[in-house]
Amino acid sequence: MQAALRPHSSEPPAPATAEPLFPPQLLARLDKNGPRYTSYPTADRYHGGFGEQDYRLALQQRRAASPAEPLSLYLHIPFCESVCYYCACNKVVTRHHDRAARYLDALAKEIDLHVQELGRGVPVSQLHFGGGTPTFLSDEELARLMGDLRAAFHFEPDAEISIEVDPRTATPERLAYLQRLGFNRLSFGVQDFDKRVQVAVHRVQSFESVSALMQSARALGYASVNVDLIYGLPLQTAESFSRTIAQVIALRPDRIALYAYAHLPERFKPQRRIHEADLPDRATRVGLLSAAIEGFLKQGYTYIGMDHFALNGDALAIAKQRGELHRNFQGYSTQPDRDLIALGVSAIGRIGNTYSQNAKVLDEYYAAIEGGKFAVERGLALNADDLVRREVIMDIMCQGRVDFARIEARHGLRFGEYFSRELSQMASLAELGLVNLRPDAVQVTGLGWYFVRAVAMAFDGYLRTVSTGASYSRII
Ligand code: SF4
Structure with missing residues (x-):
């Protein structure tokens, strides 16, 4: 059962403490723009x-x-x-x-x-x-x-x-x-x-x-x-x-x-x-x-x-x-x-390991559909790296936890080697109290749930290499 494989992560901190929910020093470092990860790649x-x-x-x-x-x-x-x-x-x-x-x-x-x-x-x-x-x-x-x-x-x-x-x-x-x-x-x-x-x-x-x-x-x-x-x-x-x-x-x-x-x-x-x-x-x-x-x-x-x-x-x-x-x-x-x-116009779908988006302009959407064709304007076929990163990012976003052995078994890689750079970023986030870095897993803390996008972003292979000029929303 999935629940047995993926123990749930900590709950967010209890409210109504004297401490601010978002410590200013954390905001100064982490309140940046980031994807919402309704899909990966975004x-x-x-x-x-x-x-x-x-x-x-x-x-x-x-x-x-x-x-x-x-x-x-x-x-x-x-x-x-x-x-x-x-x-x-x-x-x-x-x-x-x-x-x-x-x-x-x-x-x-x-x-x-x-x-x-x-x-x-x-x-x-x-x-x-x-x-x-x-x-x-x-x-x-x-x-x-x-x-x-x-x-x-x-x-x-x-x-x-x-x-x-x-x-x-x-x-x-x-x-x-x-x-x-x-x-x-x-x-x-x-x-x-x-x-x-x-x-x-x-x-x-x-x-x-x-x-x-x-x-x-x-x-x-x-x-x-x-x-x-x-x-x-x-x-x-x-x-x-x-x-x-x-x-x-x-x-x-x-x-x-x-x-x-x-x-x-x-x-x-x-x-x-x-x-x-x-x-x-x-x-x-x-x-x-x-x-x-x-x-x-x-x-x-x-x-x-x-x-x-x-x-x-x-x-x-x-x-x-x-x-x-x-x-x-x-x-x-x-x-x-x-x-x-x-x-419909501009709608985004997912079939197997592909994403696709229909034309965003109504006339272009009509032209394709009325001509007997799908209105897909752009999309993506995920490669092996996309697939493993998608799984890691969704594990973080949904369970607040990544189990290294599970990812290794599913994708045939050694987590520590494949994600060595990402794990050093996790070490920095652990110092900020956002994750616990264990030998076998990354676990998002209660505080980390509020910044879960920042944790996920560390595993986004595109953010560090290719800029699309997209304006993501602010994390806070
Ligand atoms: S938010 Fe935008 S899409 Fe929603 S009702 Fe207003 S104009 Fe329409």
Whole structure:
């Protein structure tokens, strides 16, 4: 059993001590930018040398090798009615809902292209609708899409079927309809409940409306409700964010994702409408994060890692305790990182030892799909070094531990020799109290969980050799 092989690592330090959660000397050394490792190699390493034919081949190889292995599905719905100024997503801002019709036709064709390569009825254990705003689609459009998917794939009875919901436009009736379509998990984009902050980021929604949605989700029996928050937004203060945290705790979502706002106006146009002078300074940001972590831990949540919290007793919290966490493009998960078919503009998938991303521009996506081709624009076939590093990095990110003997047995190498440079970096991190370096393993400490990206980065073979110029988000 996996749990027996991978003992879980230490829990984060208990909150409410006199000591700061993030010691200043550690922040000075480690608060840098870093990948979130939803994949390794990270998406900025994908390249145009991997294209449509490579993707087709990967699908054919899967069909030959493991046709009945369950799949994950991701659908990207790019449309949003209005723009949030902090947004870094791939989206199309429009009030013209009729634009969805052509997109749904393209998705139906893309689904069909996959059926041609994989056969009909491949089992699916996980489906996620992300965006953009998936609830931009009408009830009828969502029903059509779910019908297309169910005709192409076989959904396992206990499949996790989740959707990101915009609380500004959703109603309790909508949630009931989504449930009838088979959705059993919801994610609400909240970000912050403070009115001034909401105006500053052009996303206004009341606590009362989200609370009403939460109550109906509970009454309907949704298996899990997630709330997304962002710290580091304009006009956030320790006081205002504490109020938001208290309000979120009162809502009692099963899971909370707390993301750091990365202000990169040169890359993301909407962010140019945020006044830099309104952004909290570094010390305030650290204070916001510390207060959130302390608030959630005190109120019955488990720190999962990176940006994620789950109610004690939630499947994700139990998986953390048992050392059975997994990580995929949506973040932490209880489900193994399965092959992922990603549908829609800019969507990223994984088949076997390959990653691929669809065209990011809608017209290019349409041109490929309507011409009968997959819309893969770039990707990567992992080499042997990528595979071993992926396993080490995911062990760190998910279990907080790397067992040398396990990696040696799986990849036919001597850990100490192969990773000699990385192990000397681990020795430095051990001096900072982030890891325990043992003869047979690296174990992330309770404190180290807050800097787990920095630990993982030491094993990232690309960071030290090739710069893509990508702007990763800050670790804290
Ligand atoms: S944050 Fe979400 S809802 Fe807002 S513009 Fe971006 S994708 Fe659309």
